[in-house]
Amino acid sequence: MTQPTSQSSALSVQDLVDTAAGELAGINDTESLEAWRVAYLGRRGRLTLFLRGLAQLDLEERRVAGAMGNQAKGRLEELLDERSKSIREAQLTRSASEDRLDVTLPGRPLVSGRLHPTTQIVREICNAFMTMGFSVVEGPEVETDHYNFEMLNIPLGHPARDMWNTLWVDQQNEDGQYPLLLRTHTSPMQARVMESTRPPVRVVVPGKCYRYEATDATHEWHFYQVEGLAVDEGITFADLKGTLFEFARRLFGSDRKVRFRCDYFPFVEPGVDMSIDCFACDGEGSGCRICRDSGWIEIMGAGMVHPKVLAGVGYDPEKYTGFAFGLGPERIAMLKYGIEDIRLFYSNDLRFLSQF
Numbered sequence: 001m002t003q004p005t006s007q008s009s010a011l012s013v014q015d016l017v018d019t020a021a022g023e024l025a026g027i028n029d030t031e032s033l034e035a036w037r038v039a040y041l042g043r044r045g046r047l048t049l050f051l052r053g054l055a056q057l058d059l060e061e062r063r064v065a066g067a068m069g070n071q072a073k074g075r076l077e078e079l080l081d082e083r084s085k086s087i088r089e090a091q092l093t094r095s096a097s098e099d100r101l102d103v104t105l106p107g108r109p110l111v112s113g114r115l116h117p118t119t120q121i122v123r124e125i126c127n128a129f130m131t132m133g134f135s136v137v138e139g140p141e142v143e144t145d146h147y148n149f150e151m152l153n154i155p156l157g158h159p160a161r162d163m164w165n166t167l168w169v170d171q172q173n174e175d176g177q178y179p180l181l182l183r184t185h186t187s188p189m190q191a192r193v194m195e196s197t198r199p200p201v202r203v204v205v206p207g208k209c210y211r212y213e214a215t216d217a218t219h220e221w222h223f224y225q226v227e228g229l230a231v232d233e234g235i236t237f238a239d240l241k242g243t244l245f246e247f248a249r250r251l252f253g254s255d256r257k258v259r260f261r262c263d264y265f266p267f268v269e270p271g272v273d274m275s276i277d278c279f280a281c282d283g284e285g286s287g288c289r290i291c292r293d294s295g296w297i298e299i300m301g302a303g304m305v306h307p308k309v310l311a312g313v314g315y316d317p318e319k320y321t322g323f324a325f326g327l328g329p330e331r332i333a334m335l336k337y338g339i340e341d342i343r344l345f346y347s348n349d350l351r352f353l354s355q356f
């Protein structure tokens with residue numbers, strides 16, 4: 001066998017490129033294309049072996065032949081690329097006409113879920129109190145008569161029970177008592193929290209409540225509340241006012257005014273309802289649909305924790321005082337976003353829900 005020279009190599013490498021190019025021209029599918037690539041450019045491919053064979057040449061010859069070899073490699077890669085593109089294009093054209101599937105159409109957008117408006121407002125409310133040092137706790141929705149009423153200074157037979165139309169879970173027992181119920185408010189958590197910890201107490205309790213009530217635009221038989229409770233030595237009504245005023249400003253804007261009026265809840269003394277001046281008419285009142293001409297909007301019940309409630313959980317009412325409040329997140333959301341019917345929150349209509 002004669003020793004290979006750069007001249008003979010030049011001839012054979014040109015042959016190789018020609019043959020490869022000729023074969024490539026007849027290839028119309030990706031599998032054959034891959035087979036072609038392996039045959040020429042793969043680890044044991046013809047061009048690869050050729051390049052490896054150059055090692056036998058002497059230095060000068062190897063330099064010349066090496067350059068030719070690399071050029072040939074570049075050329076084959078280029079051809080491969082072009083062929084691969086045109087095969088792909090041909091496939092697209094074919095599938096567009098045969099499959100009647102327009103593969104060039106943009107994909108369908110993914111619809112992303114979002115939080116329910118009630119969840120959003122509950123979080124906003126809790127965040128406002130958390131930044132003022134309150135922690136968030138939750139409690140049972142199926143409650144006992146004991147916590148929902150007794151511990152809140154509402155004994156059996158007390159007329160104030162009529163303030164909460166109750167859904168009872170258990171049948172009335174021999175003593176005339178109904179031990180289990182669906183909580184009518186989040187207030188039972190006041191006693192539960194105080195029983196399990198010592199002062200200072202600062203908690204907010206978001207959660208679902210239930211009432212045996214006919215529904216209409218402003219009443220639901222199930223709804224959320226956020227309860228608040230702060231108990232410590234030396235807490236006064238001024239703390240209640242300051243905290244709730246700050247809360248109202250955070251949710252409804254910094255120029256809100258607040259108004260407290262006497263109200264009755266058996267577990268607070270004094271008890272109040274808190275209103276903000278109407279943000280829709282700026283307290284003007286007349287002709288305003290949001291505040292119904294009054295200039296004020298009630299947003300929650302509140303008051304100083306009744307000494308009997310404190311004593312009931314073993315806190316010394318001579319030493320500790322505190323305030324409590326309860327508000328309805330749906331009502332807050334209705335005011336904030338101009339929602340006119342509370343039933344929208346629980347009718348699962350995406351046309352409503354997707355607006356938030």
Ligand code: PHE
Pocket residue numbers: 184185186187265268271301302303324325326327
């Ligand atoms: N639990 C009361 C209600 O549902 C609201 C309230 C809570 C009032 C705390 C005063 C203090 O009507």
